[in-house]
Amino acid sequence: MYMSHIDHIGFAVRSIEESRKYYENVLGLECYKIEEVPDQKVKTAFFKIGHTKIELLEATDPESPVAKFIEKKGPGFHHIAYFVDNVNEALMIAEDRDCQLIDKRYRKGADGMDIGFIHPKSSDGILTEFCSNKFVL
Ligand code: CMX
16 A cells, blocks of 8 residues: 555644643644544644644544543544555555454545544554545545
8 A cells, every 4th residue: 555654643632722732832833723523523633744744632522532532541642644545445455454444435534634544453552544635436
């Protein structure tokens, strides 16, 4: 599968309003987008560093994967997202290589991306996302 770069790294936070202060005031990054993704039950905030982004994730519902994650492990590193040519193809290849998928096909994620996840049990404990904003068949 072809991956051009790390698109983003997701951090689970309790409050975007609180956590963004570090990224803005200490690292000097600019938050270019705050977006709610109802499907994922999260609010997201994005900061760009070159081709890569930091994504802050705040749960909008107690049933959100991010709420469950914070309850279990506390705030911190949540997932890595690789930019691929074709999310469906990347998911299919991972499945062929014995990975358990969370998504069989892409769905719409934040920041205009098509996204699909591999289960962390199949990706060395790291929740892994493939994403792309290229055309997906
Ligand atoms: N990283 C690593 N491990 C994780 C994890 C994460 N982010 N989230 C959950 N896990 C682990 C748990 O620790 C648990 O491990 P153990 O069985 O060893 O205790 C196991 O996965 C199951 O976790 P759970 O709390 O029982 O939660 P669920 O099985 O209900 O859900 C998961 C886990 C990964 C399937 C779910 O969080 C999911 O579908 N995630 C993908 C979607 C998502 O995270 N969306 C938010 C971001 C969206 C965006 O970026 O736009």
